Amino acid sequence: MMSEYLVNIEHERLSFFTPAGEVKALNDVSFHIKQGEVLGIVGESGSGKSVTAYSLMGLTAYPGKLLGGTLDFNGHRINDMTEKEFRKMRGNEVSIIFQDPMTSLNPVYTIGNQIREVIKLHTDKSRKEVQERAVELLELVGINEPKKRLKQYPHELSGGMRQRVMIAIALACEPKLLIADEPTTALDVTIQAQILELMMSLKEKLGMAIMMITHDLGVVASMCDHIAVMYAGNIVEYGTTDDIFYNPKHEYTKGLIRSIPRMDSKEHERLVPIEGTPVDMLNPPKGCPFASRCDACMQICLREKAPVTHFGDVHYTSCWMNQKAELEGGSAK
Numbered sequence: 001m002m003s004e005y006l007v008n009i010e011h012e013r014l015s016f017f018t019p020a021g022e023v024k025a026l027n028d029v030s031f032h033i034k035q036g037e038v039l040g041i042v043g044e045s046g047s048g049k050s051v052t053a054y055s056l057m058g059l060t061a062y063p064g065k066l067l068g069g070t071l072d073f074n075g076h077r078i079n080d081m082t083e084k085e086f087r088k089m090r091g092n093e094v095s096i097i098f099q100d101p102m103t104s105l106n107p108v109y110t111i112g113n114q115i116r117e118v119i120k121l122h123t124d125k126s127r128k129e130v131q132e133r134a135v136e137l138l139e140l141v142g143i144n145e146p147k148k149r150l151k152q153y154p155h156e157l158s159g160g161m162r163q164r165v166m167i168a169i170a171l172a173c174e175p176k177l178l179i180a181d182e183p184t185t186a187l188d189v190t191i192q193a194q195i196l197e198l199m200m201s202l203k204e205k206l207g208m209a210i211m212m213i214t215h216d217l218g219v220v221a222s223m224c225d226h227i228a229v230m231y232a233g234n235i236v237e238y239g240t241t242d243d244i245f246y247n248p249k250h251e252y253t254k255g256l257i258r259s260i261p262r263m264d265s266k267e268h269e270r271l272v273p274i275e276g277t278p279v280d281m282l283n284p285p286k287g288c289p290f291a292s293r294c295d296a297c298m299q300i301c302l303r304e305k306a307p308v309t310h311f312g313d314v315h316y317t318s319c320w321m322n323q324k325a326e327l328e329g330g331s332a333k
């Protein structure tokens, strides 16, 4: 059956069974990505962003276990796949780039060795064609003098260059989906902007979908079609980028927006951090996971997780404040 979605995750639950107890990493996570679409997954460290992405690629680390839900990607039902099938899928349909390109590249091999290896793995090109493709990929990601670069080792390149190389490697198989897991976190701001710009232009050129994972909502503002805001293993709010920025409904989303540095802010205007500590995932609270840090917390928030409130076709949140508005017929502010 052809689905209109490239990625469709419904009610995913995943836990890590550690000696200290069950870490409930994902608690009923649902979202989808269409062909060629960019989804931002935003949330603070430990909220479950990476675990979500890895589970989709069949890379859930021991002692993690998928406990429920369905995961579909490009016509595959991920739940039923074998490691062999995953390996084939990972090489051909989905690629991932990580935060730190120094640890992802092997320091003892040249850039050329590493790119050619991946091309050989995915195609049956001749030696000459492989070399040509390697040059072409480096050009695609904006690396000048590609022939010279292919002969260099990772430590001879800057952080930004190494990340470009990683992107080139990720694109070698022409993936339908590129997962970028905090791809610019280790880079300084100017380089970060260049890498994001590069990713967007590649998306336009190649038409792939991107899952953009970041703890920094500011990073994804200009590039995402949709944004999922994660907190403690839950998607607490989901919407178009405009919904999230101009009409945020969850107190956590509002906090994230207040903590973004603004270009037009006055010199000494202070950012507002979100007070309090993240949830202990071994002993998650019974009610709303954000309750203990929420300025608008009500009695019921401590007792019960909020049902989903929908605003139009796309935008939704799990927050009792919005239920309150719905019950009262008023508007939540």
Ligand SMILES: Nc1ncnc2c1ncn2[C@@H]1O[C@H](COP(=O)(O)OP(=O)(O)O)[C@@H](O)[C@H]1O
Pocket: 016, 018, 023, 025, 043, 044, 045, 046, 047, 048, 049, 050, 051, 052, 061, 062, 063, 064, 281
């Ligand atoms: N291998 C593991 N063993 C135990 N717990 C893990 C493991 N990997 C991730 N977790 C837990 O799962 C939760 C989500 O982690 P992760 O998805 O890495 O967060 P992030 O949003 O920072 O990417 C965290 O509480 C983390 O401690």
Ligand SMILES: [Mg+2]
Pocket: 049, 050, 051, 181
């Ligand atoms: Mg992560």
